[in-house]
Amino acid sequence: DEVVTCFRDGIVTLRKNRRTAGFTNSLKEIGYQGIRKGDLVIHQMDAFAGAVGVSDSDGKGTPVYSVCQPINGANQYYYAYIVREMARTQWIAALATGIRERSTDFRYNTFANQLIPLPPPDEQAAIVTFLDAAETRIRRYIRAKQKLIKLLNEQKQAIIQQAVTRGLNPDAPMKDSGVEWLGEIPSHWEVRRFKFTCQITSGQIDPREMSYRDHVLIAPNHIESGTGRLLYTETADEQGAISGKYFVKDGQVIYSKIRPNLRKVTIAPFDCLCSADMYPITPNNQQIKPNYLMMLLLSKQITQFLVDASLRVAMPKVNREVLTNCWLWYPSVEEQDIIMKYLDDKFSPLDIAIEFAKNQIALIREYRTRLIADVVTGKVDVRGLTFAMPEAFDEDGLLDVDEDDGYLDDSLLDEDELEGMDDEQPD
Numbered sequence: 001d002e003v004v005t006c007f008r009d010g011i012v013t014l015r016k017n018r019r020t021a022g023f024t025n026s027l028k029e030i031g032y033q034g035i036r037k038g039d040l041v042i043h044q045m046d047a048f049a050g051a052v053g054v055s056d057s058d059g060k061g062t063p064v065y066s067v068c069q070p071i072n073g074a075n076q077y078y079y080a081y082i083v084r085e086m087a088r089t090q091w092i093a094a095l096a097t098g099i100r101e102r103s104t105d106f107r108y109n110t111f112a113n114q115l116i117p118l119p120p121p122d123e124q125a126a127i128v129t130f131l132d133a134a135e136t137r138i139r140r141y142i143r144a145k146q147k148l149i150k151l152l153n154e155q156k157q158a159i160i161q162q163a164v165t166r167g168l169n170p171d172a173p174m175k176d177s178g179v180e181w182l183g184e185i186p187s188h189w190e191v192r193r194f195k196f197t198c199q200i201t202s203g204q205i206d207p208r209e210m211s212y213r214d215h216v217l218i219a220p221n222h223i224e225s226g227t228g229r230l231l232y233t234e235t236a237d238e239q240g241a242i243s244g245k246y247f248v249k250d251g252q253v254i255y256s257k258i259r260p261n262l263r264k265v266t267i268a269p270f271d272c273l274c275s276a277d278m279y280p281i282t283p284n285n286q287q288i289k290p291n292y293l294m295m296l297l298l299s300k301q302i303t304q305f306l307v308d309a310s311l312r313v314a315m316p317k318v319n320r321e322v323l324t325n326c327w328l329w330y331p332s333v334e335e336q337d338i339i340m341k342y343l344d345d346k347f348s349p350l351d352i353a354i355e356f357a358k359n360q361i362a363l364i365r366e367y368r369t370r371l372i373a374d375v376v377t378g379k380v381d382v383r384g385l386t387f388a389m390p391e392a393f394d395e396d397g398l399l400d401v402d403e404d405d406g407y408l409d410d411s412l413l414d415e416d417e418l419e420g421m422d423d424e425q426p427d
């Protein structure tokens with residue numbers, strides 16, 4: 001059997017249907033349990049975040065899941081909706097035990113003893129039919145907006161690629177860079193190793209010290225993939241940080257060493273801390289500006305080089321030696337400023353369109369949350385309604401989840417699982 005995964009958006013499906021990367025897998029075929037199509041699956045450690053749903057496939061799954069079959073005519077799809085509503089209202093979080101950060105211990109015995117509103121079977125079926133139809137339409141809308149955002153970001157990536165590998169003058173003479181994976185660059189540009197132009201901060205601090213607890217702590221999941229944009233911030237105290245972190249100065253570049261294909265890099269907007277899974281980098285301003293270095297780290301060439309050189313494990317990691325020996329290419333600092341001004345001008349309308357699409361997604365998700373809550377708690381009566389289910393649609397590999405890029409999201413990493421597993425985990 002293939003592996004079934006329960007995701008935080010309530011989808012329970014074969015892992016391959018969504019992605020194959022970003023998971024920690026069992027080293028041996030031990031510890032799995034059977035999951036069949038139609039089983040209600042509750043992620044014991046992620047239920048608080050909505051990882052509850054009905055499997056659409058036969059397969060096998062981690063023992064961290066509670067796998068339930070309906071009895072006495074119960075409608076497992078209705079139960080999935082009502083338990084996800086328990087998660088939304090934080091009822092599950094209130095019931096949970098355990099000390100693990102951003103997780104719960106919501107086991108079957110706890111779930112089985114909960115009082116749950118139980119309408120007659122025909123009303124359960126009506127609720128499921130109505131919500132399934134609404135969910136399908138909403139997912140289609142969200143995926144259309146996600147696809148638009150993806151295309152706009154790809155357009156930004158193409159602009160970056162052209163600017164940092166060819167410059168702004170299409171007639172500039174070119175030369176062989178001498179680096180196999182880089183190819184030609186403008187003849188007046190420099191090519192030097194990372195370690196001769198940048199310095200990586202070393203030496204960690206304890207975030208529990210009083211002087212650091214109120215500092216913002218930036219982790220990879222705070223950064224948008226491929227754009228360098230900081231999505232949100234939390235203090236070290238809010239995150240419950242206990243292990244060593246790096247102190248980062250305003251203007252330093254912060255690059256995630258975990259899963260380089262996600263291209264998580266940003267510039268510190270103020271003095272802060274960063275996760276030990278990131279490298280704080282200080283470029284030599286006489287050679288390369290921080291914002292230009294960030295663009296280089298977002299380029300396809302460097303990303304591919306670091307992906308190829310990263311450790312071949314479930315959670316690929318760029319070690320310090322690989323990064324410091326990576327090649328960088330750049331013009332004069334004056335030309336770098338001109339290129340960055342060009343990129344800012346080109347990105348401005350694209351960023352406005354991306355932000356507008358994201359706001360639309362946020363609003364429709366708000367609507368969906370309210371609709372589900374009202375229907376499953378009886379505030380909206382859907383009995384007797386007739387409507388056609390929308391046609392199936394191609395999900396096109398896009399997820400109806402807040403992608404943090406999934407980084408450090410247990411529903412995506414799924415790494416709380418089996419004894420005997422390779423559980424090299426991020427900090």
